[in-house]
Amino acid sequence: xxxxxxxxxxxxxxxxxxxxxxxxxxxxxxxxxxxxxxxxxxxxxxxxxxxxxxxxxxxxxxxxxxxxxxxxxxxxxxxxxxxxxxxxxxxxxxxxxxxxxxxxxxxxxxxxxxxxxxxxxxxxxxxxxxxxxxxxxxxxxxxxxxxxxxxxxxxxxxxxxxxxxxxxxxxxxxxxxxxxxxxxxxxxxxxxxxxxxxxxxxxxxxxxxxxxxxxxxxxxxxxxxxxxxxxxxxxxxxxxxxxxxxxxxxxxxxxxxxxxxxxxxxxxxxxxxxxxxxxxxxxxxxxxxxxxxxxxxxxxxxxxxxxxxxxxxxxxxxxxxxxxxxxxxxxxxxxxxxxxxxxxxxxxxxxxxxxxxxxxxxxxxxxxxxxxxxxxxxxxxxxxxxxxxxxxxxxxxxxxxxxxxxxxxxxxxxxxxxxxxxxxxxxxxxxxxxxxxxxxxxxxxxxxxxxxxxxxxxxxxxxxxxxxxxxxxxxxxxxxxxxxxxxxxxxxxxxxxxxxxxxxxxxxxxxxxxxxxxxxxxxxxxxxxxxxxxxxxxxxxxxxxxxxxxxxx
Amino acid sequence: xxxxxxxxxxxxxxxxxxxxxxxxxxxxxxxxxxxxxxxxxxxxxxxxxxxxxxxxxxxxxxxxxxxxxxxxxxxxxxxxxxxxxxxxxxxxxxxxxxxxxxxxxxxxxxxxxxxxxxxxxxxxxxxxxxxxxxxxxxxxxxxxxxxxxxxxxxxxxxxxxxxxxxxxxxxxxxxxxxxxxxxxxxxxxxxxxxxxxxxxxxxxxxxxxxxxxxxxxxxxxxxxxxxxxxxxxxxxxxxxxxxxxxxxxxxxxxxxxxxxxxxxxxxxxxxxxxxxxxxxxxxxxxxxxxxxxxxxxxx
Amino acid sequence: xxxxxxxxxxxxxxxxxxxxxxxxxxxxxxxxxxxxxxxxxxxxxxxxxxxxxxxxxxxxxxxxxxxxxxxxxxxxxxxxxxxxxxxxxxxxxxxxxxxxxxxxx
Numbered sequence: 001x002x003x004x005x006x007x008x009x010x011x012x013x014x015x016x017x018x019x020x021x022x023x024x025x026x027x028x029x030x031x032x033x034x035x036x037x038x039x040x041x042x043x044x045x046x047x048x049x050x051x052x053x054x055x056x057x058x059x060x061x062x063x064x065x066x067x068x069x070x071x072x073x074x075x076x077x078x079x080x081x082x083x084x085x086x087x088x089x090x091x092x093x094x095x096x097x098x099x100x101x102x103x104x105x106x107x108x109x110x111x112x113x114x115x116x117x118x119x120x121x122x123x124x125x126x127x128x129x130x131x132x133x134x135x136x137x138x139x140x141x142x143x144x145x146x147x148x149x150x151x152x153x154x155x156x157x158x159x160x161x162x163x164x165x166x167x168x169x170x171x172x173x174x175x176x177x178x179x180x181x182x183x184x185x186x187x188x189x190x191x192x193x194x195x196x197x198x199x200x201x202x203x204x205x206x207x208x209x210x211x212x213x214x215x216x217x218x219x220x221x222x223x224x225x226x227x228x229x230x231x232x233x234x235x236x237x238x239x240x241x242x243x244x245x246x247x248x249x250x251x252x253x254x255x256x257x258x259x260x261x262x263x264x265x266x267x268x269x270x271x272x273x274x275x276x277x278x279x280x281x282x283x284x285x286x287x288x289x290x291x292x293x294x295x296x297x298x299x300x301x302x303x304x305x306x307x308x309x310x311x312x313x314x315x316x317x318x319x320x321x322x323x324x325x326x327x328x329x330x331x332x333x334x335x336x337x338x339x340x341x342x343x344x345x346x347x348x349x350x351x352x353x354x355x356x357x358x359x360x361x362x363x364x365x366x367x368x369x370x371x372x373x374x375x376x377x378x379x380x381x382x383x384x385x386x387x388x389x390x391x392x393x394x395x396x397x398x399x400x401x402x403x404x405x406x407x408x409x410x411x412x413x414x415x416x417x418x419x420x421x422x423x424x425x426x427x428x429x430x431x432x433x434x435x436x437x438x439x440x441x442x443x444x445x446x447x448x449x450x451x452x453x454x455x456x457x458x459x460x461x462x463x464x465x466x467x468x469x470x471x472x473x474x475x476x477x478x479x480x481x482x483x484x485x486x487x488x489x490x491x492x493x494x495x496x497x498x499x500x501x502x503x504x505x506x507x508x509x510x511x512x513x514x515x516x517x518x519x520x521x522x523x524x525x526x527x528x529x530x531x532x533x534x535x536x537x538x539x540x541x542x543x544x545x546x547x548x549x550x551x552x553x
Numbered sequence: 554x555x556x557x558x559x560x561x562x563x564x565x566x567x568x569x570x571x572x573x574x575x576x577x578x579x580x581x582x583x584x585x586x587x588x589x590x591x592x593x594x595x596x597x598x599x600x601x602x603x604x605x606x607x608x609x610x611x612x613x614x615x616x617x618x619x620x621x622x623x624x625x626x627x628x629x630x631x632x633x634x635x636x637x638x639x640x641x642x643x644x645x646x647x648x649x650x651x652x653x654x655x656x657x658x659x660x661x662x663x664x665x666x667x668x669x670x671x672x673x674x675x676x677x678x679x680x681x682x683x684x685x686x687x688x689x690x691x692x693x694x695x696x697x698x699x700x701x702x703x704x705x706x707x708x709x710x711x712x713x714x715x716x717x718x719x720x721x722x723x724x725x726x727x728x729x730x731x732x733x734x735x736x737x738x739x740x741x742x743x744x745x746x747x748x749x750x751x752x753x754x755x756x757x758x759x760x761x762x763x764x765x766x767x768x769x770x771x772x773x774x775x776x777x778x779x780x781x782x783x784x785x786x787x788x789x790x791x792x793x794x795x796x797x798x799x800x801x802x803x804x805x806x807x808x809x810x811x812x813x814x815x816x817x818x819x820x821x822x823x824x825x826x827x828x829x830x831x832x833x834x835x836x837x838x839x840x841x842x843x844x845x846x847x848x849x850x851x852x
Numbered sequence: 853x854x855x856x857x858x859x860x861x862x863x864x865x866x867x868x869x870x871x872x873x874x875x876x877x878x879x880x881x882x883x884x885x886x887x888x889x890x891x892x893x894x895x896x897x898x899x900x901x902x903x904x905x906x907x908x909x910x911x912x913x914x915x916x917x918x919x920x921x922x923x924x925x926x927x928x929x930x931x932x933x934x935x936x937x938x939x940x941x942x943x944x945x946x947x948x949x950x951x952x953x954x955x956x957x
Contacts, residue, residue, distance in 0.1 A: 236943070542838060602877075
């Protein structure tokens with residue numbers, strides 16, 4: 001052994017620092033409760049320059065009052081912050097950067113602020129540590145990016161500071177666990193303070209301060225898709241997915257990405273899939289937010305269980321009335337948990353299927369576009385082979401055999417499908433020779449092009465033209481032609497080697513609707529189990545309560 | 554495949570006709586292959602349609618001979634241009650000489666086509682006159698409203714001139730469309746993006762409660778067909794009386810009673826309340842049968 | 853608006869005559885297709901009117917595939933397009949042929 005280096009002067013410096021912060025804050029609080037009028041002063045009292053701060057927010061729930069309050073702090077006191085958080089969704093998050101209070105950010109997703117963020121990066125006004133997936137960032141919370149101060153959102157607190165998160169638990173447990181047990185400060189905004197909580201999601205012992213926000217925290221109805229907007233092309237693609245992928249592999253455990261393409265699949269389960277005799281054979285167990293478009297499939301008895309990353313506005317009463325399907329507390333309301341659901345989606349599901357914006361000739365797929373740093377969210381974890389998985393399932397084993405038919409060591413394989421119409425409106429091609437991600441990486445000085453799902457993980461590409469079964473390709477040339485073979489009338493598609501694609505068709509690698517026994521003429525909106533939001537309400541027995549702007553009543 | 558209803562709201566004009574009338578009985582006048590397209594749209598380099606957004610012809614419904622027109626709401630909002638209007642007016646003229654059991658207007662239109670405003674306005678006034686002339690000749694005209702564009706502007710007036718107005722809940726009827734009201738009067742007066750407001754002011758249920766729609770049916774072409782067949786049988790047994798001083802007095806008495814009943818109402822919700830519905834929030838989700846039954850019982 | 857006519861050799865033709873049929877609606881992202889029996893012959897004449905300019909190559913590819921998979925010899929097909937994607941164009945053309953063939957004159 002080497003001689004020990006000088007031991008630190010003490011072993012509890014951080015602990016004492018935490019204690020000092022709590023004492024400074026306590027002067028402004030009554031017990032753990034802080035008045036809304038004092039919150040800016042409290043933040044100034046407990047935050048120190050250079051702190052790592054997490055402002056809770058995902059694509060749904062947002063600690064918006066605390067974010068607004070942070071923007072109002074004195075930049076001389078609250079500065080050089082390092083934001084470590086799932087999303088940069090609120091304008092306030094970017095305001096903080098513009099005010100010069102934030103030096104560096106590590107995050108997962110920046111959807112609505114992607115344009116402003118790209119601007120600030122180009123001007124050199126912010127350092128980006130890295131863009132993560134949710135699980136990666138949560139992982140780093142426990143290794144090298146632990147928040148010093150976490151600003152979180154909950155539905156209610158009791159007088160002690162116990163928190164009830166309501167259906168949108170989302171990221172809260174992961175953030176609080178990391179912060180509270182590593183000498184950090186946890187500050188919660190709540191919609192109400194009550195004497196008795198319906199259930200305790202976060203114990204008071206882990207919470208330092210709470211404040212009643214003047215308005216309830218914002219929740220975005222992100223996963224609501226109006227069936228009225230589903231096109232017949234999306235219905236055709238859903239038919240191809242159900243017959244050519246779900247039925248073929250007998251996929252029971254799965255995750256759906258967000259969007260109309262997957263909503264169409266959900267709405268075809270009680271009609272098209274049921275008529276194919278697939279009830280009970282596919283789509284029984286899900287890692288999925290409570291999509292309103294899943295209601296008809298649940299009501300038809302297709303779905304046995306759904307674990308949720310977050311909740312969805314308007315689904316509360318429906319979920320509470322279906323406790324056999326959803327994960328609900330003793331109080332009857334949903335308990336979501338992003339970290340667990342992400343882990344479940346990665347390790348316990350046999351299929352991920354999602355939409356994308358661009359796919360290249362190898363099958364790399366990306367939603368990055370020029371001038372926007374949007375990030376990843378959870379898709380890369382959902383959409384990648386879980387190499388640490390060890391438990392078998394028929395679909396997983398079959399995919400594994402297909403991937404390496406001659407391997408000495410038998411392996412399983414996750415199915416990862418990208419579903420996309422080959423050309424979007426205004427003839428924007430979904431298939432390209434080179435992803436925009438490369439150009440974005442150059443202009444933003446990123447070390448890696450932001451690829452959502454790497455080619456090696458993609459097993460199927462589904463378009464309106466057909467499905468490309470990439471697992472069965474034996475050479476890179478075959479893979480490229482299989483992709484070209486379903487790329488429609490894009491330049492990539494037109495550039496196919498017709499003879500080679502015909503050969504791939506013979507071998508079942510490229511399959512068109514007629515090869516799958518799908519009658520394209522049946523691809524009409526008549527196949528949808530619900531054709532509008534009101535149909536979903538009726539399907540739910542009146543329990544689903546859609547957000548106002550989705551209703552015409 | 555299971556037999557599903559055909560949504561009137563989602564069906565095209567041609568599908569509506571095909572499924573409304575006796576199978577195979579529709580014979581089209583001025584069919585698409587004659588290419589009577591709009592010269593105005595072509596001059597403006599806007600896409601044209603071979604039927605200029607309306608299909609007209611004769612057919613049978615439950616055996617009754619009818620003349621029928623269906624506007625295509627998805628082509629320029631079903632708006633009435635010169636050719637489109639001429640086809641409709643011509644159909645009504647033909648009714649006077651051919652004397653069918655009724656003329657069915659499947660209205661799906663925002664009104665006059667702005668690209669050809671003058672021609673469209675003239676067409677609408679001709680249409681109004683034609684409806685009155687046809688009905689004066691004892692041939693009833695029925696408006697069937699359940700498409701995405703509803704019946705607004707001039708077509709709202711045309712619909713109200715008809716002997717019967719059959720609507721689905723999804724259908725809307727009014728004079729100025731929501732966007733027009735907002736543009737002219739301001740968003741405080743009417744927020745056209747508030748879809749709930751739009752429907753509770755112009756939608757099928759409130760129009761039925763007010764008595765402006767004479768029938769409310771499910772959003773199903775078969776439901777429109779069934780009610781139209783009933784109406785044809787009724788008018789067969791009791792033909793339309795030509796307008797007289799008595800019928801005018803009757804109409805005025807009805808309007809006076811209606812005004813008295815709803816004079817305090819400022820919104821669809823109050824109309825429903827005045828119509829005796831107890832759960833006002835539940836009215837939009839009420840099944841059509843239950844809604845109709847309630848109106849019958851409280852009438 | 854861009855207008856053009858493409859004529860394709862088409863050996864395969866329908867045995868019987870059929871009345872003209874219209875399929876689809878001219879609405880945003882959509883199109884209408886009129887199918888008529890034309891002069892007898894081993895060709896198919898397709899006339900396109902579209903607001904999206906500069907995509908003639910793609911139209912040619914979509915129409916060539918259509919002519920290869922359908923018995924269109926001797927037919928005259930006219931398209932009023934309102935910005936449909938190739939996928940929608942293909943689907944609508946096939947539907948138009950189905951409705952055309954479903955009715956005998």
